[in-house]
Amino acid sequence: MTDRSEMFDRLKALIEPFNKKGVEVGETTTFAGDLEWDSLTVMDFVAEVEDSFDIIISMNLQAEIENVGQLVDAVTKLTAA
Amino acid sequence: MTDLFSKFDALIAQREGLLATGVKDPFSLVMEEVKSPTVAVVNGKETILLGTYNYMGMTFDDDVIAAGKQALDEFGAGTTGSRVLNGTFQGHKECEDALKEFYGMDHAMVFSTGYQANLGIISTIAGKGDYVILDIDSHASIYDGCKMGDAEIVAFRHNDVEALEKRLKRLPADAGKLVVLEGVYSMLGDVAPLKEMIRVSKEAGAMILVDEAHSMGFIGENGRGVAEEQGVLDDVDFVIGTFSKSVGTVGGFCVSNHPKFEIMRLVCRPYVFTASLPPAVVACSAASIRKLMHNGNKRAHLWENSRNLHQGLRDLGFKLGTPDAQSAIIAVIMPDLEKGAMMWAALLENGLYVNLARPPATPAGMTLLRCSLCAEHSSEQVADILSRFERAGKAVGII
Numbered sequence: 001m002t003d004r005s006e007m008f009d010r011l012k013a014l015i016e017p018f019n020k021k022g023v024e025v026g027e028t029t030t031f032a033g034d035l036e037w038d039s040l041t042v043m044d045f046v047a048e049v050e051d052s053f054d055i056i057i058s059m060n061l062q063a064e065i066e067n068v069g070q071l072v073d074a075v076t077k078l079t080a081a
Numbered sequence: 082m083t084d085l086f087s088k089f090d091a092l093i094a095q096r097e098g099l100l101a102t103g104v105k106d107p108f109s110l111v112m113e114e115v116k117s118p119t120v121a122v123v124n125g126k127e128t129i130l131l132g133t134y135n136y137m138g139m140t141f142d143d144d145v146i147a148a149g150k151q152a153l154d155e156f157g158a159g160t161t162g163s164r165v166l167n168g169t170f171q172g173h174k175e176c177e178d179a180l181k182e183f184y185g186m187d188h189a190m191v192f193s194t195g196y197q198a199n200l201g202i203i204s205t206i207a208g209k210g211d212y213v214i215l216d217i218d219s220h221a222s223i224y225d226g227c228k229m230g231d232a233e234i235v236a237f238r239h240n241d242v243e244a245l246e247k248r249l250k251r252l253p254a255d256a257g258k259l260v261v262l263e264g265v266y267s268m269l270g271d272v273a274p275l276k277e278m279i280r281v282s283k284e285a286g287a288m289i290l291v292d293e294a295h296s297m298g299f300i301g302e303n304g305r306g307v308a309e310e311q312g313v314l315d316d317v318d319f320v321i322g323t324f325s326k327s328v329g330t331v332g333g334f335c336v337s338n339h340p341k342f343e344i345m346r347l348v349c350r351p352y353v354f355t356a357s358l359p360p361a362v363v364a365c366s367a368a369s370i371r372k373l374m375h376n377g378n379k380r381a382h383l384w385e386n387s388r389n390l391h392q393g394l395r396d397l398g399f400k401l402g403t404p405d406a407q408s409a410i411i412a413v414i415m416p417d418l419e420k421g422a423m424m425w426a427a428l429l430e431n432g433l434y435v436n437l438a439r440p441p442a443t444p445a446g447m448t449l450l451r452c453s454l455c456a457e458h459s460s461e462q463v464a465d466i467l468s469r470f471e472r473a474g475k476a477v478g479i480i
Contacts, residue, residue: 040445043217047238056251058212059227059234 007072014052015068018045027069053079104422105429107437117141118329118457123434131452131466132436136409137298137379138457139329139369152364160357164191165346168357176363179370180336184305184320188342191334191363193355195294195323196222198333201351202290202319203261204230211257214248214282216240216273218266218444220292232259239266239444242277249285258287264307265295268443268451269402270410272300276311283316290319295408298327298373299380299456327373330366332358376456383409383456386463390454393467398480402449412438413450413470420479421448427473433466 012025018041019025023034031037037045046057049071055078057065065071100106114122118138119130139145152172162168173191180189192198203226207213211232215223218239227234235252237244245260252258260282262273275291282289293306301309304327308314318339324332335345346352358366384406391406394413402412415421418439425437428450436451443449454463474480 038446039441043236043238047244050251051247054251056235056248059236 004072004076007076008068010052011049011068011071011075014045014048025068027072028067030067032066049075055079099419099422102419102423104419104426107422107425110429110434115140118455119462121434123429126432128429128432128434129458129462129466129469130434131454131458132434133455134295134326134453135329135455135457136295136383136453137327137329137373137376138455139327139372142329142369142372144372145329145365145368148368149361149365152360156360156364158361159359162356163353164357165353170357170360170363172360172363172367173357176332176367176370177334179367180334183303183370183374184314184336186320186336187338187340189334189336190342190345190349190352191332191358191366192352193332193358195321195325195333196225197351197355198321198323198335199223199292200226200229201349202321202335202345203227203259204351205345205349206288206319207232207257207259211259212252213259213261214245214252214287215261216263216266218268219261219263220267220294221442223261223263223292240271240273242274242281245278246281246285249281249287252285254286258282258285259290260287261290262292263295264291264293264300265408265410267295267410268438268447268449269412270295270406270408270451271403272296272307272407274311275308276313279308279313279316288318289316290321291317292321294321294323294326295410297322298376299383299409304373304376304380324362324366324369328366328369330362330369332362332366379456383454386454386456386458386460387411389460389463390452390466393463394470397467397471397474399470399474409454411452411454413452415448415450416479418448420477421450424473424477424479425450427477428469431469431473433469433473 015025050057053075065074112121118135118140121128121130156170160168176191177189199222207230209231212235213227213232214235216239217236235248237248262278265272279289291308296306298304300307305314308317319335319337322334324330387406387409391411395401400414402414428435438449438451440446
């Protein structure tokens, strides 16, 4: 469980610079709905995550990620591989 | 019953809101008469055309029109068939021969539109387990080609060589990779650093597709596009292009030196499952492509027009999409959609047509007035265009 909360904290830290609305970020926070990110912000954020973890989050996978919890799962899986 | 149209409610509301401010609908304009590549009648008024992509002004070329009329007489109005059944006429072969000669390549495949060329080639060659790596600002036809195929799609920041290289290095070394680039990006009219991008892509073992829709006919020594201009055309595996810009007709194509390329005619669904171009269209296109091979003076004049418009608009105080004129597209950045629509309408009132481009077609949520120049615009017309921009810009309060 610590691994998961560590991952959550790392991703939350990456989200914050893009969190212009000052939304309280939790597992169920959605990128489009709660954070109100447009496609450009999403792209910048994805690039940040990709470069921080040295991974690729394909657009196919991005389409399945709607909230922070799903992102934590996806990045955990990608970094374990 | 759930109304399937409810998903469009936000867009409908936005559109109604815009029209309620009194501006004319920018997306339902009718060209009542077309007098030349640069002049049409709109709302009963003679209007200079500055948003047609008719870069080389071939739409009214005498030889092009004569070729089309002859084909119409000799081969009829349409083919009523697929290229792989009854829809390949002599004219289609001649058109493909003209393309092979124009690009100096071994294979050419003509599609019914440029959209279908991207849709077909990308979705067919990149399959399950392969990767398509594309610029985030790619044209809709490229995205749709990705969506139609089964490959994994990886996007990188616009024209960012380092971002491309990093992503290529993270992909499995033995996976099939297709890097999709454009020579000129049509929204801002900026040119890609193809030389560097192709180098890093080759190093990663990727195949390369370059869409040269907005550069054919006037960029590069022989008008083959940005890859030719930057000396890297030999490293491009597939060039995609269109007839609906410099060629002046409609249709799309892919040219390639890949030894197995001809198999595409059997496996590419947007090629197989649609009717081929009408005889007159392929005849006009072939005549136009052959003329575009020898067009040095027209190219030089188009560049002069583009540079003059860019300089003039900058001097007037407009904000432009590129620091200098990189192509025949000059994008004027508007403060927002409402002001953009007002400016668009004011220009039309002043007898000037440009494209109004808005999100999601535009990058970074921008509203643009996109101007595309023609080799047939006279220097006087360009001066006239600038004075109309000045009048409209002052009336709307943008400058």
